[in-house]
Amino acid sequence: MHSIVCEDVWMVYRSMFSEKVALSGVDLKIPKNKIFGLLGPNGAGKTTLISLMATLLRQTKGRIEVLGYDAIKDLKEIRKRINIASGNPNLIWSLTVYENLRYYSLLYGLNDRKVVEQLIKEFELEEFRNVEFNRLSTGNKQKLILARAFVNDPELVFLDEPTKGLDPPVAKRLREKIQSLQKDLGITVVLTTHYMSEAEMLCDRIAFINRGKIVAEGTKEELKRMLKMRDKITIEVDAKVPEMKLDGVFMVERDGNLLSFYVDSAESRLWDLAKEVAKFGRIKNISVKEVDLEDVFNELAK
């Protein structure tokens, strides 16, 4: 079962003098009750895609189905069941934490003050209950934005860079909160992020988007397999090593005399690689590690 199905989705921003293609033929299926990551470089189309799925934009072409409803015809049905939180924490400045949550709960047709109080408690905002939004710290603003996203007990939540600009400890706590809420409530979360560690920690499946197209999609392991990049062998030598082509090496990164080789298997390639490099200079150091999401991202963003 899928929470979201996108079929050949195009988004073209047209103005009087220009035309900008933000998405070109996106096909994507987002499974239910999972955390789904949407990764890509700046301007790749992540926010456009998330805004389309959240019905804030209307696609130029193609079909989007959210929770079984059509994103053009069934706006209200979708909006009842979804919510969004962005990493740009902006809410009405002069409303307090309580007033903001109460206001948004009313917009969902709900008039239950208990839910508002519960959210304040759940997101550890009791101390700031009567503090106006513009007087909150960035971390607390972000907590409020997240709390707001749960005001209607949604089935699907979009989190657009939810930990952007936060101190590492605050970001870590928020990630843990997102993870526990997703587990406890059994909801679907669609997350965009620039932090690969965040995606690695939170996401069950990931789609990479680049230049308005989905370039890869799968679990972290599937993505690494897809690129045949399993391990990264880093060798430090005391001389300059010329370009070389070796079996099983998919990518070489150079940083001075530090060479990083992305290989299908370190076990079977390490010996040959070391022998080859040693022809040009003395090896000072060798390290082997499993390829992480950041390496996959860098490759796909090319």
Add this chain to the structure above:
Amino acid sequence: MNLRNEVYKTLGFTYRNFIITKRNFFTLFETLFWPVIGLLSVGLMGAYLNLEENYLAFILIGAVTLSVLQVSQLDVAYVLLFDIWSKSLRYTFVTPISIFNMLFGAWLFGALRGFIAFLILLICSEFLFDLNLLIQPFGVLLFLFGIFLSAMIIGTLTCSLLLIFGYRAEVAAWTLTAIFMLLCGIYYPITLLPSGVREIAYMIPLTHFLEFYRSFYNFPASSDNPALMGFLLSFVLLFFLFLILIWALDRARRKGTITQFSE
């Protein structure tokens, strides 16, 4: 459609405008300070010119209408502007509200603010200029309702312009009322207006509401039943403006205006 849910959604906007007004000095100023200044300056000019009572009523009705209309329509325009200024538009439009919940909720609070401004001006004109603006209480209530409908018209137009032209249209919130009042005969009968402009004035409901109020002081109206004419024109205009607003909102989704306003 669950009626109770719709009422809560609508009252959500009333609640928000109430809190912001309560907390912000400038919105209190709009309700109390500028209306009294407007009435005082026009009333004193009337006293200086030694105007007869009915002529004084004529110009004071213009001053009162300008203030009440401005205060009421601002709340309707603010329903989008507050979100635009705080870059939170996406959070409003991701909820299952309709544009009517927004407009009507904000309008309710605008009408309340306008009513308070009217009461203050009524008391001021009685005490300062010895002029009773409540000579036909039921008629005055009808007139006020007409002004509140005009406020909805101007507010809806402002919201449409904001969605179509973006930040540049902000200025409409403060200028449209003045333009409408100029066309509708703020301190003069519209017969003074040049031909062509006069015909436009007849198409605006506010012209007829002003003539209706002024007819209590024996000034002639351009139609037999100015109140009825005003209400008819109001409903026709509102119908078309709502269609324009729905189109503007759909256009904003296609053009990405809502997300741009949130960045």
